Amino acid sequence: MSDILIIDGDAAFCQSLMAELARHNLHAAHSTTLSKGLAMLHVGEFSLVLLGDEAGSKNSLEFLSTLREVPSRPEIIVMSKSRDPDAAEAAIRGGAWNFMPKPVNTQRLMVLAERALEYHRERPAKCAPVSLRREGIVGNSRLLNSCLDIVAQAASTDVNVLITGETGTGKELFARAIHANSSRSGKPFVVVDCAALPDTLVESMLFGHERGAFTSAENRSIGLVKQADGGTLFLDEVGELPLSTQKVFLRVLEGRSFRPVGGAKEITSNFRLLAATNRDLEAMVQADTFRRDLFYRLRGIRLELSPLRDLLDDLNDLICHFVRRACKQLNIDNKGFSPDFLDTLLQYEWPGNIRELVNALDQAVVRAGTEPILYPQHLSRNIRANVARLLVAELPELENRTPPLTDGEAFPSLREYREKHMAELETWYLKNLMLVSKGEITNACRLSGLSRPRLYALLKQRGVERGS
Numbered sequence: 001m002s003d004i005l006i007i008d009g010d011a012a013f014c015q016s017l018m019a020e021l022a023r024h025n026l027h028a029a030h031s032t033t034l035s036k037g038l039a040m041l042h043v044g045e046f047s048l049v050l051l052g053d054e055a056g057s058k059n060s061l062e063f064l065s066t067l068r069e070v071p072s073r074p075e076i077i078v079m080s081k082s083r084d085p086d087a088a089e090a091a092i093r094g095g096a097w098n099f100m101p102k103p104v105n106t107q108r109l110m111v112l113a114e115r116a117l118e119y120h121r122e123r124p125a126k127c128a129p130v131s132l133r134r135e136g137i138v139g140n141s142r143l144l145n146s147c148l149d150i151v152a153q154a155a156s157t158d159v160n161v162l163i164t165g166e167t168g169t170g171k172e173l174f175a176r177a178i179h180a181n182s183s184r185s186g187k188p189f190v191v192v193d194c195a196a197l198p199d200t201l202v203e204s205m206l207f208g209h210e211r212g213a214f215t216s217a218e219n220r221s222i223g224l225v226k227q228a229d230g231g232t233l234f235l236d237e238v239g240e241l242p243l244s245t246q247k248v249f250l251r252v253l254e255g256r257s258f259r260p261v262g263g264a265k266e267i268t269s270n271f272r273l274l275a276a277t278n279r280d281l282e283a284m285v286q287a288d289t290f291r292r293d294l295f296y297r298l299r300g301i302r303l304e305l306s307p308l309r310d311l312l313d314d315l316n317d318l319i320c321h322f323v324r325r326a327c328k329q330l331n332i333d334n335k336g337f338s339p340d341f342l343d344t345l346l347q348y349e350w351p352g353n354i355r356e357l358v359n360a361l362d363q364a365v366v367r368a369g370t371e372p373i374l375y376p377q378h379l380s381r382n383i384r385a386n387v388a389r390l391l392v393a394e395l396p397e398l399e400n401r402t403p404p405l406t407d408g409e410a411f412p413s414l415r416e417y418r419e420k421h422m423a424e425l426e427t428w429y430l431k432n433l434m435l436v437s438k439g440e441i442t443n444a445c446r447l448s449g450l451s452r453p454r455l456y457a458l459l460k461q462r463g464v465e466r467g468s
């Protein structure tokens with residue numbers, strides 16, 4: 001049974017694509033007209049359509065919504081000769097899973113096809129809770145959707161939440177989403193940047209002060225904790241809270257009441273607490289730099305945000321979103337991006353995570369000026385230099401591993417040579433992959449970017465054991 005249907009007016013192109021897919025253990029059928037393709041979709045169980053142009057007189061893009069509504073609800077990858085960024089955008093907006101310019105880069109198409117098939121298999125589990133307001137959170141990968149599930153769960157209760165993740169992974173954005181989806185959404189969301197609280201004024205900023213409580217206290221101030229009354233208090237960078245304040249704060253958490261600096265009376269504040277950190281609080285507890293009792297209080301629900309390098313399935317959506325936003329801010333037409341622009345961003349490690357991506361794309365849009373397509377050259381030298389360095393570091397030391405080719409008699413054909421060394425290279429890669437991932441297939445897929453079926457097929461083909 002075929003999983004994939006190719007619809008393209010060029011029969012020779014369809015045949016060669018089918019052969020390439022078969023080499024990747026993917027079974028495809030094809031049609032050279034849209035009407036026949038549609039009929040095949042109604043009787044078959046296709047998960048993916050590779051939709052080319054010239055498949056009849058109509059513009060293939062006009063057919064997108066019809067194709068998406070056939071019973072198997074296939075994913076669609078559009079392949080087009082068009083160099084028009086509007087066409088690419090129209091395809092994605094029309095519900096295509098991805099867009100590939102022609103001539104098609106078959107290697108890349110194979111990767112996309114495998115990802116689309118995997119996405120289709122897991123789609124029912126992937127839908128974020130329907131009623132959740134995303135508050136600007138972009139992405140649909142399994143990892144991101146599992147975080148949205150926790151947002152939904154956290155929003156339905158008043159339990160404290162501890163959000164962890166590297167810098168720039170969206171901790172504040174997710175905290176705002178929890179608040180916006182909670183019953184407190186009509187009340188204030190108050191951010192306390194614990195890293196920026198001046199030592200001498202911590203307590204007055206948090207709990208307020210009475211007039212004349214200290215030299216510069218000319219007026220009464222109500223403090224951040226009281227401002228959050230009825231709403232949500234977000235302790236950002238909670239790992240930076242001084243130990244003395246941790247102690248006071250713990251008391252406030254227990255009674256939701258406190259005394260402003262210089263005040264005689266206790267006042268109350270009914271706030272919901274969210275806290276975030278990029279530090280390892282458990283290690284800080286071990287090192288006695290963070291109070292164990294406060295740590296246990298904070299982590300009612302844990303939300304761990306993944307670094308961008310683990311969210312590569314979301315990268316395409318994130319780029320489209322931020323490029324569109326940057327163009328809108330500059331009041332210019334939206335821009336497309338070349339496949340190697342995406343490849344460069346996929347290879348970069350993103351130490352500053354999504355915040356760094358946003359900056360990189362803002363700059364790329366400005367550098368591109370009036371050019372309609374973004375290319376790697378529009379990225380900063382820093383990103384390109386890092387990617388170049390990574391690629392070189394990853395290259396196997398071929399010279400050490402392959403004997404010099406000097407024997408005129410036994411000189412191999414390029415094909416023999418390539419097949420022999422590709423096989424060696426893949427075997428070597430897979431063995432290392434199994435070692436690093438400890439044979440854990442989900443982890444191995446994440447590291448290698450391979451889909452499960454493709455990884456299993458390669459392991460079998462190269463005779464590599466999961467436990468090697």
Ligand SMILES: Nc1ncnc2c1ncn2[C@@H]1O[C@H](COP(=O)(O)OP(=O)(O)OP(=O)(O)O)[C@@H](O)[C@H]1O
Nearest residue numbers: 136137138166167168169170171172173278354355
């Ligand atoms: N999934 C996402 N979708 C869209 N935008 C995102 C996403 N995640 C993060 N961002 C954006 O990335 C930027 C950084 O996010 P945010 O400030 O919430 O990160 P943070 O983890 O709190 O960072 P820090 O630890 O440095 O304070 C913001 O512009 C935010 O809107």
